[in-house]
Amino acid sequence: MLLKILTVAGLATFEIYVAIPTGFLLGLSPWVIFFASVTGGLAGVFIAGFLGDKIRAFFHKKKAPGEAPAKHPMIVHLWNKYGIIGLGFLGTMAMGAPISIAVGVGLNANLKKLLTWCCIAVVTRCVLFTLIGFYGVKLF
Numbered sequence: 001m002l003l004k005i006l007t008v009a010g011l012a013t014f015e016i017y018v019a020i021p022t023g024f025l026l027g028l029s030p031w032v033i034f035f036a037s038v039t040g041g042l043a044g045v046f047i048a049g050f051l052g053d054k055i056r057a058f059f060h061k062k063k064a065p066g067e068a069p070a071k072h073p074m075i076v077h078l079w080n081k082y083g084i085i086g087l088g089f090l091g092t093m094a095m096g097a098p099i100s101i102a103v104g105v106g107l108n109a110n111l112k113k114l115l116t117w118c119c120i121a122v123v124t125r126c127v128l129f130t131l132i133g134f135y136g137v138k139l140f
Contacts, residue, residue, distance in 0.1 A: 004028055005036045012040030013047065015096055016122070020129045030134040034126055041097065041122035048098040049115045052105035079107050088117025093125055 004026045012019035016037055023033035082090065087109065091100035097118045104114040 008036040009040035012037040013044035034130045037126045045097045045118045048101040089121045092121035
């Protein structure tokens with residue numbers, strides 16, 4: 001049982017879309033799946049936040065002084081339109097927390113605010129997909 005829970009939590013560290021169906025396939029309770037996926041998802045957020053800051057420091061050390069980083073115009077447009085909430089919440093809901101944090105670090109976003117919105121999105125996504133999985137299994 002512990003190995004199944006750790007599997008769901010480990011998968012949720014990288015991608016919640018895979019972790020929740022795996023939990024149902026392993027025969028776990030929806031509550032166990034929810035708490036394991038939230039735990040793994042939040043761990044993934046903080047790991048990505050910690051590593052993102054270290055990666056940014058590494059690349060800024062390698063960059064020549066005065067050299068401006070190249071930014072994709074579409075990403076800059078989305079950043080200007082939706083800001084931290086859009087990147088943290090909507091980006092996490094659509095793509096996942098590690099990708100949202102990586103983009104936020106690249107755009108020099110406030111990491112504390114970004115992590116807060118990513119955590120809110122992880123919990124929301126876990127609630128939503130656990131409910132969908134639970135009622136989807138009930139249909140069959």
